Amino acid sequence: MAVEMRLPKARKPFSDHVDGDGQRHLVVPGDTITTDPGFMRGHGTYMENEKLIASVMGCVERVNKLICVKALKTRYNGEVGDIVVGRITEVQQKRWKVETNSRLDSVLLLSSMNLPGGELRRRSAEDELAMRDFLQEGDLISAEVQAVFSDGAVSLHTRSLKYGKLGQGVLAQVSPSLVKRQKTHFHDLPCGASPISMTDREVISRLRNCIMCLVSQKVMLYDTSILYCYEASLPHQIKDILKPEVMEEITMETRQRLMELEG
Template identity: 40%
Template structure:
């Protein structure tokens, strides 16, 4: 559990401790061995020439952890990856960000990274859907696409750290081949401050409206093939951003370019067009969002299946939306997850 502060009575405390103990006992041995706390000894099997990386130190000939986290190893290099670290981007990630600044030919986004991300005007589809060169008029109309504090879904970090590139070019002679795989035009967009380049070249990417933006630890969102989920029974869209930003909002049907062009032609100012979300849909959004909050506070990996299961459990137990953040529902969720993992382990053991 991370940052979980609940007022529990004695019975709830005993139940929660029992559920957490059961979850810990069900964890794989390899995962338990990889997790370390401060002053834990990291086994290296008496190997020579071990390189001690971030979060480690040498004490009396032993490698000792100086941080709480997970032990990672790359050849001879051993380091500790702290779970409280900020988001570490990788090419191909689906992320959700918030626009913080509009600059010439680009937007700057906050993506829970040590640097702001950059979304170039040339790296996204124009509202009219036509593939053409961006003009000065397009640059003047940037604020009609995204403005400050807008929540945006984008894809594929097109830039890495300059330091990482330099290390790659020094370490191997095929660096230029790897650069070609990332496309030369995109790689030339590196920023001197180490910021990232993003793109939004699909209709499913863009501005997110009529929903809630949640922030969770990035390690709870695993990289998967599908990060966009339409929860049909609730008519709600769920986007699990790899950077720890989770979007829960009203379902939006992605239209084709002709419809988009028509909408642009008929567009009026945002003050004149009022968007209305039905009350039932808003309740569904709040219920799904609270399910994400509960699972995140308990430290469970976020998946669409687990989020739906948690929301459905609150409905079947007649738990009101605001009561989902109460102590009793936290305990019930932990017990339910412990039982689910135990049943899954028994099922795997029975099939062997």
């Protein structure tokens, strides 16, 4: 009987990030964030005995004098301009219902969709009858948040050719709190990920496992962290990336490189 064994490997010491006042970024309910009266209370915090205390588990975020705690596990709260991936759940009159991991279903209006070929014109009765030919239940789409209603529901649009129906890829579902906000969320990584050849499909599978590895270790997701994790995973087979000991090893290497990058 074959038994797989891994020898111990020397690792560089790693310490969590800390704030300027020595408090860790990661807090749990009841943790004191600061006793400085000069800070203002934001979401996920409350005041007690002149202390600012966390009311949810998450990461401390500071904007000038405002302190809030961003929960690690939460539903997506839409903001205008966000790029989202959603799944069509229902075809309705002149609109599609879209699941975007929000509290409420998102909406994509027929008038907010880019017609096949990028044609610009008023939508007709024929277009309304052909809606299921454009998008049907189960389809995955990329879209941009056009508006957020008072109840939190999100209105989407796909008027640009870079948005629309997705296919031939892999969907990795992660908490929105782990997706780092950037100027762009479309990335062409140098490792490649175009689903054409078997080699490209293997790259996609490796990237997917790397993303799930980073998520399990609560590492923020953005192009640099994903690429570093991908490079750290190359000595391992794709199927082995999600083994606990391998996940720990490549995540530690990724964190170390990110810390060196930040100086």
